Amino acid sequence: MSSILTNTSAMHALSTLRGINDQLSETQNRISTGMKVNSAKDNASYFSISTTMESESGMNKAVYEGLTLAKNSVSTARLGAETMVDLAQQFVDRLAFAQTEGVDQLDVQKELSSLAAQMQTAIEQSSFNGENLISAAGAGAKEVVSGVSRSGGALSTTTIEFNSVDLEAVQINFAAIAIDNTTTAADLEIALTTAEGYLTDVINGATDLGIAEKSIETQQNFLNELTDRLDAGVGSMIDADMEEEAARLQSLQVQQQLSTQSLSIANQSPQNILSLFK
Numbered sequence: 267m268s269s270i271l272t273n274t275s276a277m278h279a280l281s282t283l284r285g286i287n288d289q290l291s292e293t294q295n296r297i298s299t300g301m302k303v304n305s306a307k308d309n310a311s312y313f314s315i316s317t318t319m320e321s322e323s324g325m326n327k328a329v330y331e332g333l334t335l336a337k338n339s340v341s342t343a344r345l346g347a348e349t350m351v352d353l354a355q356q357f358v359d360r361l362a363f364a365q366t367e368g369v370d371q372l373d374v375q376k377e378l379s380s381l382a383a384q385m386q387t388a389i390e391q392s393s394f395n396g397e398n399l400i401s402a403a404g405a406g407a408k409e410v411v412s413g414v415s416r417s418g419g420a421l422s423t424t425t426i427e428f429n430s431v432d433l434e435a436v437q438i439n440f441a442a443i444a445i446d447n448t449t450t451a452a453d454l455e456i457a458l459t460t461a462e463g464y465l466t467d468v469i470n471g472a473t474d475l476g477i478a479e480k481s482i483e484t485q486q487n488f489l490n491e492l493t494d495r496l497d498a499g500v501g502s503m504i505d506a507d508m509e510e511e512a513a514r515l516q517s518l519q520v521q522q523q524l525s526t527q528s529l530s531i532a533n534q535s536p537q538n539i540l541s542l543f544k
Contacts, residue, residue: 275532283525290518296506297515303504312503318416323496325414330489335395336410337482343399343430344479346392347472350385350400350433354465357381357440361458365451378444385437400471405432408478412485413492426485428478431471439464 296302306313357378364374389400398404406429413424443457 273532273535275535276529279525279529279532283522283529286518286521286525290515290522293511293515293518296511297508300506300508301504302506302511316500316504319496319500322414322416323493323500326489326493326496329411329413330486330493332411333482333486333489337479337486339394339397339399340428340475340479340482342394343392343404344472344475346388346400347431347433347468347475349388349392350437351465351468351472353381353385353388354436354440354461354468357444358458358461358465361443361454361461365454365458375444379441382437382441382444385440386434389433389437399430399475400433402432402434405430410482412482413489426478426481428481429474431474433468433471436464436467436471 295304303309303312303316360374360377360381363369364371389398392398392400399408408428408430410426410428411423412426415422415424440461443461446453446457
């Protein structure tokens, strides 16, 4: 039965063409944005998971920047502490030299005073961004946020803890030895033993700072790797496969052309009815 009011073939062809056009529009959007999940309507589950993972990745990057500031402070302090180790070692060496008979004690004292002054200068210059971890003001327990963890939907932070060292107090002790009247062999021996103890304190302080700096660097490396994994995971869920999309685009374009021709043929069917009345 043919009808001039209802063209079922044209309706089916038009429906097919609309479906192909919708798929073609979706494919073109994926190609232009590079994403197969661009909003919650594309894939609600993937959108929710990827958004959460992107948030964690962003927080990790922010924590990394914070760790960079902390590492620079610790690194600067470590450099100051290691410089003080060198100066303290020279201080002890000069005291050991002073044990020798015939040495001009006054000249040695001048050298010791100079070394103590250099220690103070090294401490004062070991400041980064207004923070000095080897000064009296900066000494104490320190805590640095090292990461963010999620458990059961709840966020919490992890931290790295370390102790900064008050090398100013040690420098004062070295300065006190430098101005002491060590005229007898016994006095010189006591001064040497005492200075060696202070040298050990400085070495321990530099070592602690080195350990703290290494811990921060290790955590930064871990955050880098973790962020890369998160970004890769997000990409696998929401990024479009461009090779696949290119193949799909060509296929849909061919289907669109065929559907257009099919619709054109279906629309010509009512014209055939005219031949019945000739």
